[in-house]
Amino acid sequence: MPDKKTLIDTLEMQRTLSKDEFAELISGYNEENAEYLKEKASETAKRYFDNKIYTRGLIEFTNYCKNDCYYCGIRRSNTRVNRYRLSREEILSCCREGYELGFRTFVLQGGEDVRYSDEEMVCLISSIKETYPDCALTLSIGEKSCESYLAYRKAGADRYLLRHETANAEHYRKLHPDSLSLQVRKQCLRDLKAIGYQVGTGFMVGSPYQTAEHLAEDLLFIKELSPEMIGIGPYLPHHDTPFAGEKKGSMELTLYLISILRLMIPNALIPATTALGTIHPLGREKGILSGANVVMPNLSPVAVRKKYELYDNKICTGDEAAECRFCLQNRMKKIGYEIISARGDFVPMQTM
Numbered sequence: 001m002p003d004k005k006t007l008i009d010t011l012e013m014q015r016t017l018s019k020d021e022f023a024e025l026i027s028g029y030n031e032e033n034a035e036y037l038k039e040k041a042s043e044t045a046k047r048y049f050d051n052k053i054y055t056r057g058l059i060e061f062t063n064y065c066k067n068d069c070y071y072c073g074i075r076r077s078n079t080r081v082n083r084y085r086l087s088r089e090e091i092l093s094c095c096r097e098g099y100e101l102g103f104r105t106f107v108l109q110g111g112e113d114v115r116y117s118d119e120e121m122v123c124l125i126s127s128i129k130e131t132y133p134d135c136a137l138t139l140s141i142g143e144k145s146c147e148s149y150l151a152y153r154k155a156g157a158d159r160y161l162l163r164h165e166t167a168n169a170e171h172y173r174k175l176h177p178d179s180l181s182l183q184v185r186k187q188c189l190r191d192l193k194a195i196g197y198q199v200g201t202g203f204m205v206g207s208p209y210q211t212a213e214h215l216a217e218d219l220l221f222i223k224e225l226s227p228e229m230i231g232i233g234p235y236l237p238h239h240d241t242p243f244a245g246e247k248k249g250s251m252e253l254t255l256y257l258i259s260i261l262r263l264m265i266p267n268a269l270i271p272a273t274t275a276l277g278t279i280h281p282l283g284r285e286k287g288i289l290s291g292a293n294v295v296m297p298n299l300s301p302v303a304v305r306k307k308y309e310l311y312d313n314k315i316c317t318g319d320e321a322a323e324c325r326f327c328l329q330n331r332m333k334k335i336g337y338e339i340i341s342a343r344g345d346f347v348p349m350q351t352m
């Protein structure tokens with residue numbers, strides 16, 4: 001097996017590696033290799049995006065969820081969660097505030113809430129797109145039928161986020177109850193692609209039972225799917241879940257993987273996630289410096305923020321939308337980057 005720097009050089013040139021090589025690169029993590037990789041990844045991001053950072057306004061509109069994922073704080077079985085659902089008016093008012101703050105992408109994220117019918121979703125999507133025709137709308141509401149995805153797309157939704165969580169079927173079964181399967185998750189992602197969404201996927205780093213081989217499979221799955229957006233963050237425990245006692249993921253490994261992903265798909269939109277900002281006070285800055293190019297400040301009403309707790313100690317739960325927006329603007333400026341208002345659509349290679 002070639003040394004790690006040679007592997008990184010090969011990755012940069014060929015934009016992929018074999019499964020064994022990826023696993024070797026991941027298990028061979030050390031500070032020196034990480035630094036070498038980070039330099040290449042941040043140069044690549046600069047080449048494609050200059051020092052510009054795209055921003056998306058995140059609206060967490062419902063914390064009801066029919067699923068029971070073992071890692072997630074808003075899982076169905078967690079009876080201690082205060083459940084809420086924002087009305088269409090409340091969501092539109094988040095968009096209004098976001099628009100004034102310069103957001104041109106809204107992300108509607110929620111649990112898999114059965115009370116939000118397709119009809120209601122379509123109505124909500126149409127109202128947002130009619131009111132803000134210059135904005136992109138991203139959905140992040142889980143597994144749906146192909147017909148539902150099509151209906152939302154026709155109503156105007158542009159993008160869809162659905163993390164695959166882990167590309168190894170056995171590992172997937174250890175993180176989820178039997179009602180969920182990797183096969184269905186992958187089919188959803190293929191449906192979303194076929195319908196013409198800009199698609200985002202991703203995984204948690206350091207989730208319970210995860211190995212370097214699993215991560216190598218995640219990378220190969222992402223290479224094959226070729227998503228427009230890739231979101232990863234460290235696994236963080238939530239005290240009211242079956243995984244409460246499990247170890248959190250590593251920030252360093254998360255940053256290392258962000259750099260690998262940047263070299264794999266140089267034009268991808270990769271956020272410095274809230275989980276990264278939670279595990280370390282400068283986690284999001286480090287994410288950007290490792291090759292990420294998107295931040296997603298929270299636009300949800302402050303009154304509900306603490307209720308959307310996927311993991312313990314989630315940041316920004318007490319701050320107004322404007323505070324988060326300006327906080328991130330300053331943070332990015334401090335490290336030499338600039339948040340821009342543009343929609344930030346994916347641009348295919350040939351046209352860049």
Ligand code: 5AD
Pocket residue numbers: 071072073163165203204233234235236237238275310311
């Ligand atoms: N720690 C880190 N990330 C989590 N997610 C859910 N629960 C946790 C947790 N405990 C991530 C999942 C999901 C996204 C919305 O949040 O990857 O897809």
Ligand code: FES
Pocket residue numbers: 297298315316319323324325327328
């Ligand atoms: Fe929310 Fe800094 S981003 S307070």
